[in-house]
Amino acid sequence: MRRTRLFPAVTLIILVALAWWLSRDRDESRDAADAAAVSVPDAFFEGFRLRSTDATGRWDYQVDSPRVAHYPEDDRWTLATPRLEAYPEEGATWHAHAEQGIAWPDEDRVELRGRVTVRRAASPVNRPLELDTENVRITPSRDYAETDAYTEVRQGVSRIQGTGARAWVAEDRVEFLSEVKGHYVPEDQ
Template sequence: MTARGSLWIPLLVLLLLAALSFWIERSVQTLPGGNATGETDPEGIMENFDALRTDQTGRPQYRLSAKKLRHYTGSKRTELESPHFVLLEPDSSEISATSRLATVSPDGNEVDLRGDVKILRAAGAGQPALTMQTARLIVFPERKL
């Protein structure tokens, strides 16, 4: 009986190690399209940036600046702190929008401004100055909306 009992001990240790390995593998497994931290850590951070978009002839279309930019790889989303968006149209008055936060879509075609959004249009060309405030504004820079 002692010979049989000594065979069960290594088998029990082996089963315990297999179960522990399985548990560890499951607890650190990454999700498809994400990272092991659940995408809480940004891939890249920029502070005090200013980006200028031009058309094919080199004329400025719009400017986007912010206090801080955070880019997340898995979801490809970009978050901005204190963003400032300025539409630069040569034939009309300058229009700018500021907010506390913003999210830029993965393709860059949509900017979602949130929190104390202020829109300003300078006076000019027979148009008076305009000021608006709202909680949220979605800007489509390529469509000039």
């Protein structure tokens, strides 16, 4: 019993000491690295998974990526082919995928680059939704996203498409900016 409690504490102490030693070594070599101005990651993860809960302990979202790297010169995190699952309080889970993701934690900014797909299945409180676009800029604290690219949203056989879009996620609202076309089929009553 005592040994079981001791192992996590010893592991934590070793990890803290290792982090201190690595940061001390990195500070001494930082001047040489700054002179070279080469964009080299200072940390990376393979097989990355992040799960987050809200203040009540309810699952909020999960991010998966085969490789995540941190670049210290602009405090940027890159994610290879990120996949996101968001768990709303009501309705079906949202599933998103992009070719690349970039996040700047101190700037409240995320970019999904390349092809971006978002899917949500039907549930008792929402219709199914499919969204396809490219190069999305996200401001997480505002639940806001935008793109300048061609965007198509499909709900069942209804669809709307256009160039450029803004989305207020918490409001479940999307605004298309130009060249908008749509085809709407009312739900059976």
